[in-house]
Amino acid sequence: MAVRHLVSLDDLTDDDLRAIVARGAEFSSGQSSPEGVLDGRIAGIYFRRTSTRTRTAFSAGALRLGARIVSFAGGDLQTNTGETSQDTGRVFSRMLDVLVARTADDPAELRAWAAQSRMSVVNAMTADEHPTQGLTDLTTLLRRFGRIEGLRVLYVGEGNNTAAALALGLSRFEGTALELRTPEGYGLGADVAARARASAAAHGSTVVERHDMADLPEDADVIYTTRWQTTGTSKPDADWRERFAPFQVTAGLWRTSPKAVFMHDLPAHRGEEVTAEVLDGDRSIAFDQAENKMHSAMAVLEWCRGGAPR
Known part of the structure; x- marks a missing residue:
């Protein structure tokens, strides 16, 4: 499968944007079943900051798509003992298929993690854009x-x-x-x-x-x-x-x-x-x-792994 990243909406072509939105609406209306789309895939859910809707939406959405999830809180990682964020991202990319992350104010960290072709990276909110x-x-x-x-x-x-x-x-x-x-x-x-x-x-x-x-x-x-x-x-x-x-x-x-x-x-x-x-x-x-945040999250995860309709 192709690996795609969503750090900003500007990363999406017009066709991709419309496809993700339409797919989210299909999931929301019950027109499409999400089961099995991400069977065998591992999704990392990494939030340094508080979240109710986005974290739950991507966790529930990944599970509904058939993925298994590994969830991290801000204090869980070795970045707290001196490991660089860059090294953490390199490790993530060798173990996860997709990482949904709410990290710092600056999206540069997410951009650095997205500079590889193994793991998709999804921006779950930065200071400049959600x-x-x-x-x-x-x-x-x-x-x-x-x-x-x-x-x-x-x-x-x-x-x-x-x-x-x-x-x-x-x-x-x-x-x-x-x-x-x-x-x-x-x-x-x-x-x-x-x-x-x-x-x-x-x-x-x-x-x-x-x-x-x-x-x-x-x-x-x-x-x-x-x-x-x-x-x-x-x-x-x-x-x-x-x-x-x-x-x-x-x-x-x-x-x-x-x-x-x-x-x-x-x-x-x-x-x-x-x-x-x-x-x-x-x-x-x-x-x-x-509620549509979960349906939209499923559409994003599917698209990240090359599965959204064109």
Whole structure:
């Protein structure tokens, strides 16, 4: 089997991106059975940082595909006694078929581990991008609307790694419109924003970012937010909550987009980035979205080992 890596969504061709999303939707709908796809394969699940959905999704997904898993926590490895990360990666590649890893802020370590042809490497989140969350979100959109092309998404909150993946992924579908409303100083990184805008220009879509909540777009299909305290990060300024307060998702946002569904990558903090009325309301598909992380994970693992349909 071919060995493929997913460190960034930019690693995927348009065909690969669409194939993974479509396959995730097939798994989610029950149209395809995952049994036996990775029989005899070994998946390493290595998380230095906390995780509920991503770690469980890839662990359960690998087992459903027939793989066996070896799970590592951050304190389990000899990197804690002085072994280099590079040596650890070399050892992993001689024993595992795929490694799903949430390591440091910088994806360079994952890139180094991916510089071989024995073991696939999957980025389970870095500070700059959460690619498997982006694929989950696209899978969820496809399941909900039957298409991704032409959808209009309003993202409210921090321009974090989830927002980055959403921008990089959604912009590659024709006619989509992503409007981000982020607090000043907490928007998309300059590099991500430039890549997303370039992708949008190439695919006939739009990515726009503003730092206020005035003149919101009308008739959005989706309103999306994430927690204000991104996993493993802290805010540099003491008054950050005051800056974020106007960006809370409340039921009032549905006045201009009455048919929109609500998405959240979870975990959620009711009363901070979103009200309980919205998260637990009948427009919320956040927990369907969470379940789709497992279906999307299965599609990623299958693709990594050369098995996704074309």
